[in-house]
Amino acid sequence: DQQVKQNSPSLSVQEGRISILNCDYTNSMFDYFLWYKKYPAEGPTFLISISSIKDKNEDGRFTVFLNKSAKHLSLHIVPSQPGDSAVYFCAASAGIGNKLVFGAGTILRVKS
Amino acid sequence: DAGVIQSPRHEVTEMGQEVTLRCKPISGHDYLFWYRQTMMRGLELLIYFNNNVPIDDSGMPEDRFSAKMPNASFSTLKIQPSEPRDSAVYFCASRDVNSGANVLTFGAGSRLTVL
Numbered sequence: 420d421q422q423v424k425q426n427s428p429s430l431s432v433q434e435g436r437i438s439i440l441n442c443d444y445t446n447s448m449f450d451y452f453l454w455y456k457k458y459p460a461e462g463p464t465f466l467i468s469i470s471s472i473k474d475k476n477e478d479g480r481f482t483v484f485l486n487k488s489a490k491h492l493s494l495h496i497v498p499s500q501p502g503d504s505a506v507y508f509c510a511a512s513a514g515i516g517n518k519l520v521f522g523a524g525t526i527l528r529v530k531s
Numbered sequence: 532d533a534g535v536i537q538s539p540r541h542e543v544t545e546m547g548q549e550v551t552l553r554c555k556p557i558s559g560h561d562y563l564f565w566y567r568q569t570m571m572r573g574l575e576l577l578i579y580f581n582n583n584v585p586i587d588d589s590g591m592p593e594d595r596f597s598a599k600m601p602n603a604s605f606s607t608l609k610i611q612p613s614e615p616r617d618s619a620v621y622f623c624a625s626r627d628v629n630s631g632a633n634v635l636t637f638g639a640g641s642r643l644t645v646l
Binding site: 425451453455460461462463464465468508510512515516517518519520521522523524 | 535622628632635
């Protein structure tokens, strides 16, 4: 069973516009969420996180929104840049020290 | 800090052969994770260690897979015998739980192709 789901395998956005990547989870025990970015032939790198006590966390062009009642989170990238083209993974854990469960990833392509 | 080091970066082998993937975590990190990435399932957790002790191996696909962490600076993931369906990118990651955040640092991965 997939506890973390990224239902969009890919997304294409024009440079300068907003990219919105979505993630749903099923385990109500999850209370810490992260987004990772992955370029080809490299390992995933940490991008931004949010704990369940918040509903929004912002870091520069990246904002993560958490809707606990809907068990949904999203990553907004504004404005999108060609260098943002990568695979984005959503991840969650039940407790800050526990294992991370990842989604299948969404391929983002930003067109210039 | 050189980050998490994995070897080999690429491995091509024939079905039935033994495969050993290696990982050197970041010094001082007390957790080590092995993940596998496939197109169909994304990033799957195979096993993780805390202070060299296996904590959860429920993600290991079957008995052909085994992992060890003989000391704080080295871990191996072994597949014996290998099968074509094991073809994937295998990632090692480490974490410092004392950092206060559940952030993993990943290696560059080992791409395995089993013919």
